[in-house]
Amino acid sequence: MKTQVIVLNGGSSSGKSGIVRCLQTLLPGPWLALGTDTLVDALPPSLREAGDGIGFADDGGVSVGPEFRAVEAAWIEGVAAMARAGARIVVDEVFLGGAHSQRRWQRALGDLPVLWVGVRCEAAVAAGREIARGDRTAGMAVAQADLVHRGVTYDLEVDTTRTEAMGCARLIAARAG
DSSP: OOOSEEEEEOOTTSSHHHHHHHHHHHSSSOOEEEEHHHHHHHSOGGGSSTTTSEEEOTTSOEEEOHHHHHHHHHHHHHHHHHHHTTOOEEEEEOOTTTHHHHHHHHHHHTTSOEEEEEEEOOHHHHHHHHHHHOSSOTTHHHHHTTGGGTTOOOSEEEEOSSSOHHHHHHHHHHHHO
């Protein structure tokens, strides 16, 4: 069975978004790109703050509250429903809860054919990218570089430290079938 969903998990500034864009050019047919940034961008201002929503600390830490978790659960179910309806989807995700985060996605995606991909990048390199981007809280890349992979099981891992996004995307596309 051909892959219906590709889940890329990695820390901030690890290179996931670049890989997604490359996958969309390499993979046959249309693939939707959805992920954490899409969800956060869709939130009302009241949920873009610590407390009930999602908060970004000055040191790069991320806190999530109950309202954010409820919206996130609906988001995950919605992405799974789109895949069940026939959409092919690349998910750009940051598993702040490591294995627990993956289990939420696994429950929602059920028996859909999923390719689980870990996107790694050395913390110092990701931190440099974070500074160059200018749209992230300083420290997120270092804080998340290892945290998001704790206890997570992958079908494939790529490392963007020294490999360009297209090279990583080629490896992923070959596995996606």
